[in-house]
Amino acid sequence: MAQLRYGAAIGQALADAMQDDPTVVIMGEDIAGAGGSFGITRGLLDKFGPERVIDTPISEAAIAGMAVGAAMSGLKPVLEIMFMDFTTLAMDAMVNQAAKARFMFGAQVSVPMVLRTPHGGGLSAGPQHSQCLEAWFAHVPGLKVVCPSGPANAYGLLRAAIADPDPVVFVEHKGLYAMRDEVPEVLAPIPLGQAAVVRSGEHVTVVAYGAAVALAMQTAEQLASESISVEVIDLQTIQPWDEAAVLASLAKTGHLVVVHEAVEAFGVGAEIAARMAELGFSYLKGPIVRVGAPFMPVPFSAELEATYRPSVSRLIAAVRKALGKE
């Protein structure tokens, strides 16, 4: 087993995709010379040159729209939006153009583009640099949404996202960039739409994605000492999400908790809870419980932000609630 950091795994996936496919180009603000605000694209300019590693001005609406047009004209653009909060400026291109083109034009064309962007808090970066907006994109038919939890799936999912014929929003977590973990010797794409059971258990299922997977794993570890056996599912892809995997786990455990850093209301957890209440009603032995952020913007104060973000203690309380052991 080799070791790799999450950020480096993403850089590696970009480099390998560019190596394998000359139509892959990357573009974004300060991604070439400076290697990106988080250093993810460092080295790619030297390797692939300025025609394929494109530094753009601060023009999110234009570069996202250009990615759509380039994707409709033979390229596979991978666009970096520096903070997920700034995807708001790229929304028309993503929602009205990229997501609709295949359907609206009678399947004449697909839009093979990827929008990479980091979400998440923990840096006291305040209300406009910390948001988790993935549920917005997951709500738009035509878009796919991916959110890796560690280096291995960051690599594999990004390779699959770039190879995918449809537009994919690839959501990274700022707090994970420095995370180092084991990855297989031979890195390979991980199909989109498949969840991974990252810890098997008997009593309760915890579904998570992105940085929340680590919270779920710590929770499972702590509860094991109380003889509560937690199964942890890493969703990996949010749209389309792996209903079958979650349902199979629920059938086994009878209890379900969903955790994410994004605001709880109208979030990914709401969709999962609703579908499982419908499809898995007969398996359910207790309430489905969600853990997410409260319904407020991300505060700047480090103390407030720590209260705001989901924690192991909140997740443990949620598991107890799901099990009726409050």
Added chain:
Amino acid sequence: MPLTGTGEDGNAALLRSYEQLLVIRRCEERLQRLFAEGEVPGFIHLGVGQEAISVGVMSALGPADTLASTHRGHGHALAKGMPLDGFFAELLARDTGVCRGRGGSMHVADMSIGMLGANGIVGAGLSIATGSALAHKLRKNGQIAVSFFGDGALAEGLLHECGNMAALMKLPLLLVCEANGWSEFSPVSSQIAFDLAKWSEAYGIAYRKIDGNDVVAVAEAAAELTGLIRSGGGPALLTCTTDRWRGHFEGDAQKYRSSDEPAPRDPIVVAGEHLAAAGVATQRLTQIAARVESEIEEAIVAARAAPPARFDAALADVYTAASIGVAI
């Protein structure tokens, strides 16, 4: 109002500007240390070297005129009159901060002085200032709005959309471009294909470009352009050339900068030269410096002693009125 005149009184405006330059500089130098020592969290973008733009433009504004700022907004806030206590308390995430510890450096705002907020979104302030100008026009209050923005922000579509509308509607809007030559880690010359003078001409917007490190030059140009705007001439644009002394943000290693950049002109030294030429004794300036420094230290002491930001209060402030329909 021009900053220079004759005699003791004639120097009052220039002395006030000198003091404001010092306030901004010393505040940011203290922030630099507080950040390095871990007392100020988050992202902070310092405007050291760019202070004369804030101070010069503000000399042409009244208390009820409004402004929208950028991620590099400390100077705008302080020059418009944000109290030091509220400023430092915000950066230290206190309940007594101007934004009650919820915004931090990138979002300092004070509606009571027409400071409509620093902004984490490049270009966003342009449309906010344009809207504020619309309100002034419709309310016929004689006030104007100012948008500060960087030279990197010229790439955002909002500049073009707002320039067009402001010209079309003859809005009382002053656009102030802080041209420090950088857009994050890239030189602006690699980002922007057009010239603001020609851009302004195309939209029929009055235009001036001056040395933004000279507070007297900024104040004169701002006085001239705000005069035009207040007399119903529609929007105007002022480009102020300047220098970004520090990194894009604190902690930026600046590997992209070369060591042979020419030494920038220090706006405080330039203002000092104006004062010396006007016959103001250096002793006077030393007294001002001492007062400024002690006021800043007092504000920091007060901020440290203030209660931390409150979660319950933050949650209650998401909407104006309390929400209904919650089951438990």
